[in-house]
Amino acid sequence: MTMTAGQHVIIIALVAVGTMITRFLPFILFPANKPTPKYIQYLGKALPPASLGLLVVYALKDVNVLQGSHGIPELIAVILVLAVHLWKRQMLLSIAIGTVCYMVLVQAFF
């Protein structure tokens, strides 16, 4: 290792501070005791569903449809999760069945 322990501490501290800036900044910029600008209030309502959409894509970002298993196990498991959830609407059940299906697929078939 090329770095000293002190340099390690600096890097880790900066990554921690950088992460906390991204988490705390909106709350610091728009504190509770001051009226939040109309535009930010609008974003506060309009952004959440879009953020959840971004998260779904983020969770599937490393699926490669051109190589390896071509994303087939992911596609099957995602469809199963959607189907089970539309049928029963039990969050844990949908997640458990989808995950077990995915594990069987990647361990035994792909």
Add this chain to the structure above:
Amino acid sequence: METTKETAIKALKAAFPQTIPIMAGYVFLSIAYGVYMNAFGFNFLYPMFMSMLIYAGTVQFVAVGLLMAVFDPLNAFFLTLMINARYLFYGISMLNKYRINGLKGAFLVFGMSDETFSINLTADIPEDIDEGWFMFFVTILNYTYWVSGSILGGLFGELIEFNTKGLEFAMTAMFIVIFLEQWLKEKSHSSSLLGLGVSASCLIIFGSDNFIIPSMIVILLILTLKKEPFMKAGETK
């Protein structure tokens, strides 16, 4: 009147089941993270303190590479801001819910991971459950799973026999279920479709390492230039 303790225990009982899929995903990923650092010769104190202080999976894996490269603190700082910029969106979305004073409120913001955010944003909390305590327990349970897995992986890395390949899909499945629940409940799908469509397009154009910032910019631009279709976003039936 309930005592604070009773209120808290009721909230814990309601919060725990919501975190079970995250427990599966976090314990698996954080053990993998500890094993990964261990394999590069880092003492278990590294994954332990990094999980405790940073508590953000993607950037923690990236930071391992930074620790083994040439000392470049500015690069580490700006790379972190870029990778974690999506938390700004979560913060704006949670401005009202996370307005809790004191340490409890600060901890909610500190522990706002992707998974914790999505649960606390969308959970149907029963009326007799205190919302602040509920969100606090979701946050601290998830944090505990992540930190303990990192310690275990860092300590006993080589001893653990894995046949848990694919277990990380628990979190993907959870995001999909949360998205679907939002979809079934909302009056207008405009914002959901916008997030999904823009992110997927940016993923194809910019690739998996670089798509988040362009996605955020395009989503913000569209929300700013065309407000009318998104006024009802977030309203439920």
